Amino acid sequence: MELSLSPHLPLPVLLLAGCPTYMDVVIVLDGSNSIYPWAEVQTFLRRLVGRLFIDPEQIQVGLVQYGETAVHEWSLGDFRTKEEVVKAARNLSRREGRETHTAQAIMVACTEGFSPSRGGRPEAARLLVVVTDGESHDGEELPAALRACEAGSVTRYGIAVLGHYIRRQRDPSSFLREIRAIASDPDERFFFNVTDEAALTDIVDALGDRIFGLEGSHGENESSFGLEMSQIGFSTHQLKDGILFGMVGAYDWGGSVLWLKEGHRLFPPRTALEEEFPTALQNHAAYLGYSVSSLILLGGRRLFLSGAPRFKHRGKVIAFQLRKxxxxxxxxxxxxxxxxxxxxxxxxxxxxNGDGVTDVLLVAAPMYLGPQYRETGRVYVYLVGQQPSLILWRTLQPDPPQDSRFGFAMAALPDLNQDGFADVAVGAPLEDGHRGALYIYHGTQGGIRPHPAQRISAASMPQPLSYFGRSVDGQLDLDGDELVDVAVGAQGAAVLLSSRPIVHLAPSLTVTPPAVSVVQRDCQRHGQDATCLTADLCFQVTSRTPGRWNRRFYVRFSASLDEWTAGARAAFDGFGQRLPVRRLRVSVGNVTCQQLHFHVLDASDYLRPLALAVTFELDNATKPRPVLDEDSPTSLRKLVPFSKDCGPDNECHTDLVLQVDMDIRGSRKKPFVVRGGRQKVLVSATLENRKENAYNTNLSLSFSRSLHLASFTPQKDPSVKVECTATSTHGQLCSIGHPVFQTGAKVTFVLEFEFSCSSLLSQALVRLAATSNSLESNETLHDNVVQASAYIRYEPEILVSSESTLHRYEVHPYGALPEGPGPEFKTTLRVQNLGCYSISDLLISAFFPAVAYGGSYFLSLSQIIADNASCMVQNLTEPSEAPVHSEDLRHVSRLNGSNSRCQVVRCHLGRLPRGSQSSLQFLRLIHDDFFRRAKFKSVTVVSTFKLGVEEGSILQLMEASQWSESLLEVIQARHVPVSLWILVGSVIGGLLLLALIVFCLWKLGFFARKKAPEEDGNGKVDQ
Incomplete structure (x- = not known):
């Protein structure tokens, strides 16, 4: 596209040419290791000195770089032109250093940098610009350095670079206080802070303006200006009858505006601005005219708008009229x-809404600090009233917060999305690491939407960009497609964003037949009866986008059946629950349809309707790639109900009747006893439907832990299908006649239970509950839940046996054996569990006859050895008759608890698992002295053992199995007299035997005595 640009009308020259500014500027630059990238610092220097009128008769610039030491890179008199200083800044290298000695550098600059030997001019205003990114290591010397600057009348600017602190997530509060102390007062005029080194370039204009005009102050060595430094054209606004100019430098940088109307110039004098911008605040440099615009009220009344972003350092916007x-x-x-x-x-x-009346006013605050000291920016949206009255409606800002400068540029746009309302673009050049982004907000009737419809990031562009969104405009069609395009400025580049056609899709779904029959099946799928249906998916396409573009394109869609429902109830023919993505060619102004075939299988849920969902989008492969209207739906959902064959109201009112019978009976007073021969319980149940169809009829079965379900046997009726699944160890859920338990249907089934061997309870309970998805009145719900129960006791299978080490004992008379108690013997009692379950709560009572008349013991308990039991000896019992006397023992055949006092031992047996046993050993002594005194021939001592259970136990024992005995027979030894001839014969025989033994020993020489041998006089032994 060829563009020929030429001046249309010459603008009047308002300002004086060549207003000299006579000052010396020394820049103190931090060159330590922490400040990087250095290229951004060089760019800042080049742009800053590029804004100054460098000349020996105007402005001179020197530079001191420091780290651990301060060095004069160049002095005030070294360079005479701007180009020389820019070249020196471009070639400047970093000195580096581990420490930052800011105080030393300031002292060097103020005492040496402005001296005549360095090119300083005594009559020139003196400015010091300190740029650093960290707190000084010689802070204690800073007051002396600042006093030296004050003595030399040096005005100081402090620039704090927060990049090092933000990168390391450190608190910059102490650093900022130091830089504010370095800067001259007030801080609002002489103090700057930027987020990082790259952001230094963002303050070049503001810093240059302040240096150039000394911020409109009127101190020593400073000048006062009227319109000489106006900077007319800093901002402009096209009007139907002229142009509105902003003049930020007018009136000592307080600012003003100029209306150029039909060759006439209208601008307010300084006195006209005093009410809104008092003279007392003129040193604050409000910058009125930084932005200019206008708004139209109802009735055609026009108000001019102008922003003063530095008014009281908070900013101000005025809506005003200019008179002739x-x-x-x-x-x-x-x-x-x-x-x-x-x-x-x-x-x-x-x-x-395009009625010629302004509806909203957007006011930007791009340097608004959000969380974590980030320059997020903020845009204030005001509703325009008719008084006039600008009412704050809402604020816009990026989400999530980041360094953005949101609102740095804004532009009203035509109706991009073809909804009948104008739109707006907002630039955010610092987003994504200074790459930038552009936000598009759509308008509404009398306002704009709170959330952006689109965010266009520079990162998505084919070429790398910086500060994308620093300027924006969108009023022209630049590519010839009759659609308005948006031009966006970036650093060293401009981007043209083309608009795309907007289409609206109106989808519809029609299902045939409209309801799914539960009973009737009209097709087969995968060898099973099914109900087949057809869905007609249609798209009606409309568009209000003008121009020449291809109005035929493709829609991509996919469909699903019961996507969020567990278990498949339906499926597309040839596919499953999801239909793969398909393409459908549509055209603007027409309705295009496609059929989807699916079938319903046998499912358990017929209460909730079947959900058919369709999602769709435009096919981006189509040129010129239209986009879907944001108000257009992107999905469609159709609910297909199930027909229930329940009359004209299609509501089923049923009456389920449940009857149950158990073949055992047992009450609290007379419980049913579970014995080894009876281990099963039969429960018969009948379920009947006495009214309309019952859908998804279920029978819930639960039973106590003392039972095990052995079998579930329904009647053999093919018309009523019964299927059961276990829901827990003691629960079943049965489906009755799925999907419908029809009117008048009845089903009977038998439940067979076995008593559990692991869990013994005092009650056997079986509970059944019938439910359905049909309606049933409260009056008939009482027979939907029934339960059968019986109180029970368990008769354990126990074997009790006893054995003794002594069954018969003979009492010898006095003199035959030593006096004292007789021998100790042991009686062992064994209890064996022969049943299938563990036994506890067993008690054993042992009764041992021990004491006769007069307290004479004939037997006594000496020791108890218990295995898996705890025993305790109790008091002697009192017999029903008087204890037997030893003299009367000949008249008694038995000694037991009725005629003697017994020693009683009570034992509590521990838990007896299945197949285990417990043994008790009782050691007793026989008192011989009692039986020797007594006159008797034989007597039997009867010991008795009684087996019982604790009170409240669920065990119950048979009467015959409760008692056992252990017997010991005691007899008196018989006395036999010896004859006299036997004694005499025994003596004579003994003497003869002794004589025979002596004779034999004599013969053998046993009684011969040996003599010792004698010696002669020569010492020889006589042989």
């Missing part, structure tokens, strides 16, 4: 809420 005499009538003013936010730097009035 230059006087100003301010209708309303708006003020910012945060210091340094640059509120009012951008203005964007918007007529959303």
């Amino acid at each position: 005499d230059g006087s100003m009538n301010v209708a309303q003013s708006l003020q910012g809420e945060q210091i340094g936010s640059y509120f009012g730097s951008e203005l964007c009035p918007l007529d959303t």
Whole structure:
């Protein structure tokens, strides 16, 4: 596209040419290791000195770089032109250093940098610009350095670079306090802070303006200006009858506006601005005219708008009228809420509905600090009333918060999405690491939507960009497609964003037949009876986008059946629950349809309707790639009900009747006893439907832990299908006649249970509950739940046996054996569990006859050895008769608890698992002295053992199995007299035997005595 640009009308020259500014500027630059990238610092220097009028008769620039030491890189008199200084800045290398000696560098600059030997001029204003990214290591020397600067009348600017602190997530509060102390007062004029080194370039304009005009102050060595430094054209606004110019430098940087109307110039004098911008605040440099615009009220009344982003350091916007005499009538003013936010730097009035009346006003505060000291930016949206009255409606800001400068540029756009309302674009050049982004907000009737419809990031562009979104405009069709395009500025580049056609899709779904029959099946799928249905999916396409573009394109869609329902109830023919993505060619102004065939299988859930869902989108492969209207749906859901064959109201009112009978009976007073021969329980149940169809009829069965379900046997009736599944160890859920338990249907089934061997309970309980998805009145619900129960006791299978080491004992008379108690013997009692379950709560009572008349013991208990039992000896019992006397023992055949006092031992047996046993050993002594005194021939001592259970136990013993005995027979030894001849014969025989033994020993020489041998006089032994 060829563009020929030429001036249309010459603009009047308002300002004086060549207003000299006579000053010396020394830049103190931190060159330590922490400040990087260095290229960004060099860019800042080049742009800063590029804004200054460098000349020996105007501005001179020197530079001191420091780290651990301060060095004069160049002095004030070294360079005479701007180009020389820019070249020196480009070639400047970093000195580096591990420490930051800011105080030393300031002292060197103020005492040496402005000296005549370095090119300083005594009559020139002196400015010091300190740029650093960290707190000084010689802070204790800073007061002396600042006093030296004050003595030399040096005005100081402090610039804090927070990149090092943000990267390391450190608190910069102490650092900022130090830089504020370095900067001259007030801080609002002489103090700057930026997020990182790259952001230094963002303050070049503001810093250059302040240096150039000394921020409108009137101190020593400083000048006062009227319109000489106006910077007319800093902002402009096209009007039907002229142009509105902003003049930020007018009136000592307080600012003003100029209306160029039909060759006439209208601008307010300084006095006309005093009410809104008092003279006492003129040193604050409000920058009125930084942005200019206008809004139209109802009736055609027009108000001019201008922003002063530095008014009281919070910013201000005024809505006003200019009269022909230059006087100003301010209708309303708006003020910012945060210091340094640059509120009012951008203005964007918007007529959303196109009626020629402004509906909303957007005011930007791009340097608004959000969380974590981030320059998120904020846009204030005001509703335009008719008084006029600008009412704050809402604020816009990026989400999530980041360094953004949201609102740095704004532009009203035509109706991009073809909804009948104008739109707006908001630039955010610092987002994504200074790459930038652009936000598009759609308008509404009298406002704009709170959330962006689109975020266009520079990262998505084919070429790398920086500061994308620093300017934006969108009023022209630049590519010839009759659609308005949006031009977006970036650093060293401009991007043209083409609009795309907007289409609206109106989808519809029609299912045939409209309801799914539960009873009737009209097709077969995968060898099973099924119900087949057809869905007609249609798209009606409309578009209000003008121009020449291909109005035929493709829609991609997919469908699903019961996507969020567990278990498949339906499926597409040839597929499953999901239909793969398909393409359908559609055209604007027509309705296009496609059929989807699916079938319903036998399912358990017929209460909830079947859900058919369709999701769709435009096929991006189509040129020129239209986009879907944001109000158009992207999905469609159709609910297909199930027909229930329950009359005209299609509501089924049923009456389920459940009857149950158990073949055992047992009450609390007379419980049913479970014995080894009876281990089963039979429960018969009948379920009947006495009214309309019952859908999804279920029978819930639960039973106590003392039972095990052995079998479930329904009647053999093919018309009523019964299927059961276990829901738990003691629960079943049965489906009755699925899917429908029809009117008048009846089903009977028998439940066979076995008594559990692991869990013994005092009650056997079986509970059944019938439910369905049909309706049933409360009056008939009482027979839907029944239960059968019986109280029970268990008769354990126990074998009790006893054995003794002594069954018969003979008592010898006095003199035959030593006196004292007789021998000790042992009686062992064994209890064996022969049943299938563990036994506890068993008690054994042992009764041992021990004491006769007069307290004479004939038997006594000496020791008890218990295995898996705890025993305790109790008091002697009292017999029903008087204890037997030893003299009367000949008349008694038995000694037991009825005629003698017994020693009683009570034992509590521990738990007896299945197949285990417990043994008790009782050791007793026989008292011979009692039986020797007594006159008797034989007597039997009867010991008795009784088996019982604890009170409240669920065990019950048979009477015959409760008692056992152990017997010991005691007899008196018989006395036999010896004859006299036997004694005499025994003596004579013994003497003869002794004589025979002596004779034999004599013969053998046993009684011969040996003599010792004698010696002669020579010592020889006589042989």
